[in-house]
Amino acid sequence: xxxxxxxxxxxxxxxxxxxxxxxxxxxxxxxxxxxxDKVIAALxxxxxxxIAIPLISxxxxxxxxxxARIDAEFFTSSMKGxxxxxxxxxxxxxxxxxxxxxxxxxxxxxxxxxxxFLTEYAAPGSRFASCVRFLVDVMTGIPSIVAGLFAYSLFxxxxxxxxxxxxxxxxxxxxxxxxxxxxSTEEVLLLVPHDLRxxxxxxxxxxxxxxxxxxxxxxxxGVISGVLNGVARIIGETAPLLLVSGFADAMNxxxxxxxxxxxxxxxxxxxxxxxxxxxxxDDRAWSAALVLIAVVAVLALAARLAPRLLKGxx
Amino acid sequence: MNELEIKDxxxxxxxxxxxxxxxxxxxxxxxxxxxxxxxxxxSTLLRTLNRMHEAVPGGRxxxxxxxxxxxxxxxxxxxxxxxxxxxxxxxxxxxxPSMSIYENVIAGVRLRNKRISRKDADELVERxxxxxxxxxEVHDRLQTPGGALSGGQQQRLCIARAVAVExxxxxxxxxxxxxxxxxxxxxxxxxxxxxxxxxVVIVTHNMQQAARVSDQTAFFHADAEAWAELxxxxxxxxxxxxxxxxxxxxxxxxxxxTDELFNNPRNKATAxxxxxxxx
Numbered sequence: 001x002x003x004x005x006x007x008x009x010x011x012x013x014x015x016x017x018x019x020x021x022x023x024x025x026x027x028x029x030x031x032x033x034x035x036x037d038k039v040i041a042a043l044x045x046x047x048x049x050x051i052a053i054p055l056i057s058x059x060x061x062x063x064x065x066x067x068a069r070i071d072a073e074f075f076t077s078s079m080k081g082x083x084x085x086x087x088x089x090x091x092x093x094x095x096x097x098x099x100x101x102x103x104x105x106x107x108x109x110x111x112x113x114x115x116x117f118l119t120e121y122a123a124p125g126s127r128f129a130s131c132v133r134f135l136v137d138v139m140t141g142i143p144s145i146v147a148g149l150f151a152y153s154l155f156x157x158x159x160x161x162x163x164x165x166x167x168x169x170x171x172x173x174x175x176x177x178x179x180x181x182x183x184s185t186e187e188v189l190l191l192v193p194h195d196l197r198x199x200x201x202x203x204x205x206x207x208x209x210x211x212x213x214x215x216x217x218x219x220x221x222g223v224i225s226g227v228l229n230g231v232a233r234i235i236g237e238t239a240p241l242l243l244v245s246g247f248a249d250a251m252n253x254x255x256x257x258x259x260x261x262x263x264x265x266x267x268x269x270x271x272x273x274x275x276x277x278x279x280x281x282d283d284r285a286w287s288a289a290l291v292l293i294a295v296v297a298v299l300a301l302a303a304r305l306a307p308r309l310l311k312g313x314x
Numbered sequence: 315m316n317e318l319e320i321k322d323x324x325x326x327x328x329x330x331x332x333x334x335x336x337x338x339x340x341x342x343x344x345x346x347x348x349x350x351x352x353x354x355x356x357s358t359l360l361r362t363l364n365r366m367h368e369a370v371p372g373g374r375x376x377x378x379x380x381x382x383x384x385x386x387x388x389x390x391x392x393x394x395x396x397x398x399x400x401x402x403x404x405x406x407x408x409x410x411p412s413m414s415i416y417e418n419v420i421a422g423v424r425l426r427n428k429r430i431s432r433k434d435a436d437e438l439v440e441r442x443x444x445x446x447x448x449x450x451e452v453h454d455r456l457q458t459p460g461g462a463l464s465g466g467q468q469q470r471l472c473i474a475r476a477v478a479v480e481x482x483x484x485x486x487x488x489x490x491x492x493x494x495x496x497x498x499x500x501x502x503x504x505x506x507x508x509x510x511x512x513x514v515v516i517v518t519h520n521m522q523q524a525a526r527v528s529d530q531t532a533f534f535h536a537d538a539e540a541w542a543e544l545x546x547x548x549x550x551x552x553x554x555x556x557x558x559x560x561x562x563x564x565x566x567x568x569x570x571x572t573d574e575l576f577n578n579p580r581n582k583a584t585a586x587x588x589x590x591x592x593x
Contacts, residue, residue, distance in 0.1 A: 123371060124371055193408070195404060195406060195408040196408055196410060196411070197369075198366065198369060198402075198404065198408075199404065199408045199410070199472070199475075200410075200421075200425055201366065201369055201394075201397060202364065202366060202397055202401065202402035202404075202476075203397065203398075203401070203421060203422035203425055203426075203475065203476070203479055204394055204395065204397040204398030204422065204425075204426060204479060205394070205422070205425035205426060206394055209425050209426070209427060210425065213424065213425055214410055214412075214421075214425070217410075217412035217413075218410070218411055218412050220412070
């Protein structure tokens with residue numbers, strides 16, 4: 001045992017020997033380098049803290065001011081006939097849910113189908129596929145107001161300039177969400193091992209069946225988290241909604257007809273068009289902001305947890 | 315009787331000729347081993363036998379492969395139908411990760427959108443797992459994911475999945491190359507049982523494995539000198555149609571009953587390969 005220890009210790013001793021006999025200037029240079037290293041590390045840490053400050057401050061402000069109106073009335077009544085205190089955001093919450101749901105209905109099937117085309121059907125290096133990929137990239141950069149204007153002009157061409165509806169808002173938001181869904185789905189589909197497709201084909205399955213029953217289930221957790229990330233991206237959009245769904249004080253359950261409130265627009269109008277009791281409007285705006293942030297936080301968390309939860313189940 | 319008859323088969327990746335002029339007959343209810351150094355085209359040839367070669371971009375063949383006298387590449391033959399008769403097991407065990415052991419075994423049925431009663435499915439799963447010598451190890455946890463099994467068990471699960479669709483032929487592409495010796499032995503014993511019911515073709519890097527399990531062995535080699543000689547010969551004969559590749563294509567050098575090929579190889583390249591002089 002001791003013999004072994006000696007044997008093991010020898011190389012270490014040899015390594016240490018030159019350092020002991022190092023002259024002073026080298027030692028100083030080493031300690032200077034050490035200090036420099038620590039300073040730079042501290043600068044990076046500072047940057048990390050710097051980005052956390054605004055976030056924490058924002059969360060603190062929204063929570064502390066928003067709690068004032070987190071009450072039963074806020075979640076059960078609209079702003080119909082309310083001019084001062086009281087009232088709620090139920091109509092805006094319902095509006096946001098309906099518009100987001102419709103957006104999902106449009107962008108999830110089309111987005112996944114497009115991603116399946118790009119990864120499963122397009123020949124590698126196909127011109128058409130790279131053209132589609134380029135367009136998807138361009139779509140990612142469309143300013144949301146432009147998406148709103150597009151939806152607005154499309155619907156006013158057909159139904160007249162005064163037409164406002166939740167479905168038009170869903171169309172505008174779908175333009176923003178589609179590239180997110182396509183890109184994230186494409187990425188997770190590429191991660192599905194090619195072996196699995198071949199295993200499916202070798203069992204005598206048609207290509208579309210293999211995609212439907214093997215590839216997509218294997219990619220499902222990733223697809224879901226991509227979709228949830230997309231929802232988190234569009235649920236706070238305000239500009240296109242101002243254009244195409246407008247603002248409303250009363251409940252409108254019908255997304256096909258009429259102005260429809262939504263949380264971001266609700267926040268904007270409460271703050272922008274205050275009545276005599278300004279405090280009541282401010283409180284409602286902050287509470288709606290808190291609700292919106294909570295929804296986004298839950299979605300972001302769900303997007304993180306979806307892969308793990310789905311895998312754990314199986 | 316010959317189960318598979320390969321005639322004048324050339325296999326290409328795009329313009330590249332990977333396998334050239336293979337002629338061989340594979341008898342039924344036996345094990346045929348394909349051996350040879352890397353890049354000799356043995357896996358490519360295997361994949362032409364169930365038209366999986368076409369799944370690779372640019373993959374195409376000329377020539378003929380007949381199963382029970384019927385050309386698999388004839389016009390109007392659906393590659394999907396061919397794969398139902400000629401099953402395949404891959405180098406890396408690839409059970410479907412989103413499915414349980416049970417679902418993996420009946421995946422072939424489900425993926426064909428065929429309806430199967432619960433009772434029939436239960437029977438099929440038990441029969442297939444028994445054929446793959448896996449039933450005793452997994453019968454009490456059929457609903458757990460297939461990916462949770464050991465490597466050797468996963469590979470036997472893949473074999474169960476392949477036999478569950480009741481093919482005539484089972485192709486195995488280096489099925490033991492990622493397995494430990496004990497799991498390898500289990501698969502080899504399984505192959506000897508499978509040949510009672512199926513025609514088995516196995517690609518292997520392991521010459522001892524070929525010697526242990528196979529009835530006949532085919533040695534493939536992509537020999538540059540021989541290829542140059544051959545193309546010169548064709549040119550003098552006036553046939554310019556023989557395609558040129560950047561690398562020499564793999565060719566069937568020798569095909570004989572396993573004992574004969576190992577103990578008394580007729581070709582020098584075969585003898586050199588078997589004695590470990592190259593490859």
